[in-house]
Amino acid sequence: MNISIVGVGHVGLVTAAVLADYGHTVMGLDDDAAKLEALRSGDVPFFEPGLQELVDRVTADGSLAFTGDLARAVDHAEVVFVCVGTPGLPGGGPDLRFIERVAVEVAQHATRDVVLVEKSTVPANTGARLTQVIEREQQRRGSDAAAVHVASNPEFLREGVAVKDTAEPDRIVYGTASDLARERLREVYAPMVAAVGCPVVETDVPTAELIKHASNAFLATRLSFINAVANVCDKVGADIELVAQGMGHDARIGHAFLQAGIGYGGSCFPKDVDAFLHLSRSVGYDFGLLDEVRQINAGQRQVVLDKLRDELWHLTDKTIAILGAAFKPGTDDLREAPAIYLAEALLEEGVTVRMYDPVALGGVATALPDVKLFDDPLVACRGAHAVVIATEWEQIRSLDLSELKAALGYPIVIDGRNCLDGRAAMDAGLHYHGIGRGHLRS
Numbered sequence: 001m002n003i004s005i006v007g008v009g010h011v012g013l014v015t016a017a018v019l020a021d022y023g024h025t026v027m028g029l030d031d032d033a034a035k036l037e038a039l040r041s042g043d044v045p046f047f048e049p050g051l052q053e054l055v056d057r058v059t060a061d062g063s064l065a066f067t068g069d070l071a072r073a074v075d076h077a078e079v080v081f082v083c084v085g086t087p088g089l090p091g092g093g094p095d096l097r098f099i100e101r102v103a104v105e106v107a108q109h110a111t112r113d114v115v116l117v118e119k120s121t122v123p124a125n126t127g128a129r130l131t132q133v134i135e136r137e138q139q140r141r142g143s144d145a146a147a148v149h150v151a152s153n154p155e156f157l158r159e160g161v162a163v164k165d166t167a168e169p170d171r172i173v174y175g176t177a178s179d180l181a182r183e184r185l186r187e188v189y190a191p192m193v194a195a196v197g198c199p200v201v202e203t204d205v206p207t208a209e210l211i212k213h214a215s216n217a218f219l220a221t222r223l224s225f226i227n228a229v230a231n232v233c234d235k236v237g238a239d240i241e242l243v244a245q246g247m248g249h250d251a252r253i254g255h256a257f258l259q260a261g262i263g264y265g266g267s268c269f270p271k272d273v274d275a276f277l278h279l280s281r282s283v284g285y286d287f288g289l290l291d292e293v294r295q296i297n298a299g300q301r302q303v304v305l306d307k308l309r310d311e312l313w314h315l316t317d318k319t320i321a322i323l324g325a326a327f328k329p330g331t332d333d334l335r336e337a338p339a340i341y342l343a344e345a346l347l348e349e350g351v352t353v354r355m356y357d358p359v360a361l362g363g364v365a366t367a368l369p370d371v372k373l374f375d376d377p378l379v380a381c382r383g384a385h386a387v388v389i390a391t392e393w394e395q396i397r398s399l400d401l402s403e404l405k406a407a408l409g410y411p412i413v414i415d416g417r418n419c420l421d422g423r424a425a426m427d428a429g430l431h432y433h434g435i436g437r438g439h440l441r442s
């Protein structure tokens with residue numbers, strides 16, 4: 001099938017490459033000239049394991065190409081996937097300008113039946129809005145307007161394992177009121193379903209949109225729940241790791257997303273929880289649970305700062321190393337990364353902040369020019385008053401604890417990801433604080 005992908009960022013580029021690898025002929029489009037230039041010269045402009053190799057392969061055999069010309073991309077496609085950003089706005093709702101613009105432009109350029117698929121995460125009512133703007137554009141064009149069929153096909157990939165998640169999804173969800181769109185989406189996904197046997201959930205548009213919102217909100221709720229339990233563990237001298245293990249063995253609960261820590265970040269959970277809360281309120285239902293989820297998450301960053309203050313009293317003029325900048329391992333994405341929040345808060349208090357990350361330092365240099373950057377975690381810690389672990393990269397999990405102790409000026413470790421062996425750290429002479437590991441101090 002001929003497919004175009006509008007917006008070749010973290011979702012769009014992976015989707016484009018994977019669909020090309022499954023045998024479709026894919027054209028990727030972006031309005032960011034620098035990104036397009038990089039892609040045309042063969043460079044993937046962000047870090048995602050396995051993506052560069054996949055893009056190399058599918059561009060070499062001609063199944064994926066890039067363009068900056070929307071008319072060309074629409075002309076090429078039977079299905080257009082829209083993967084543009086939907087960043088959060090100050091009021092909580094997402095900014096849907098980009099997706100609206102794409103819908104209008106597709107309606108302007110379509111010369112034959114085309115399916116427009118929202119893959120970006122959008123509130124449940126966006127499909128109806130897109131249909132409205134498309135119809136308006138078609139009325140303007142008059143008799144030469146071609147039909148644009150709207151569908152929703154939310155994306156569930158995780159950065160860091162995005163290629164695998166996209167090529168071998170747990171499930172595929174799409175919703176549409178159009179028979180043609182449903183048939184074409186079945187055809188798009190047929191080779192993937194045949195290869196991995198994943199379930200397919202076919203719905204209407206608002207249901208598909210809501211599945212995405214509800215999924216992310218639920219995962220964020222699990223994380224805030226376990227973080228709240230961790231805070232109680234800290235107070236009563238219990239061990240959150242064993243609490244989570246004990247809970248997770250219950251088949252009704254399971255182990256996933258019960259890792260306590262510094263809180264979730266990234267480009268999805270924070271904005272998607274906000275957007276779902278905003279949507280619910282806008283339709284007259286106050287989803288207060290999600291408000292609490294947000295607050296607990298914000299509080300986790302404060303928990304780390306409180307632990308630092310407990311150990312160091314005041315922080316001004318001290319030197320603190322932060323290990324890990326990306327919002328999670330396997331990506332260089334710094335959007336809503338807890339490490340960036342921490343660094344900003346510490347800089348504001350007059351702290352000298354040092355940071356280590358194996359892949360994300362380029363972005364830190366741009367976002368926070370006052371942070372001192374290190375490509376070796378132990379060198380970053382040398383002489384520091386304390387170290388905070390903000391991302392559980394393998395390079396950090398596997399640090400030699402005696403070397404860490406020897407590097408630090410004061411042997412204070414705040415493990416915001418519970419990724420070190422706390423008991424071994426204490427045995428190595430470190431003042432170790434995890435999140436919810438109160439048993440180590442009692």
Ligand SMILES: NC(=O)c1ccc[n+]([C@@H]2O[C@H](COP(=O)([O-])OP(=O)(O)OC[C@H]3O[C@@H](n4cnc5c(N)ncnc54)[C@H](O)[C@@H]3O)[C@@H](O)[C@H]2O)c1
Binds near residue numbers: 083085098
């Ligand atoms: N990143 C994730 O892990 C993830 C997972 C699931 C869903 N999503 C959702 O997918 C959407 C995209 O997220 P992302 O992380 O890929 O964002 P991104 O910022 O990495 O990519 C978006 C791309 O769209 C391009 N773009 C914006 N407007 C455009 C236009 N009018 N024409 C052409 N290109 C345009 C941008 O230049 C950018 O390259 C968001 O709605 C997000 O919530 C993201």
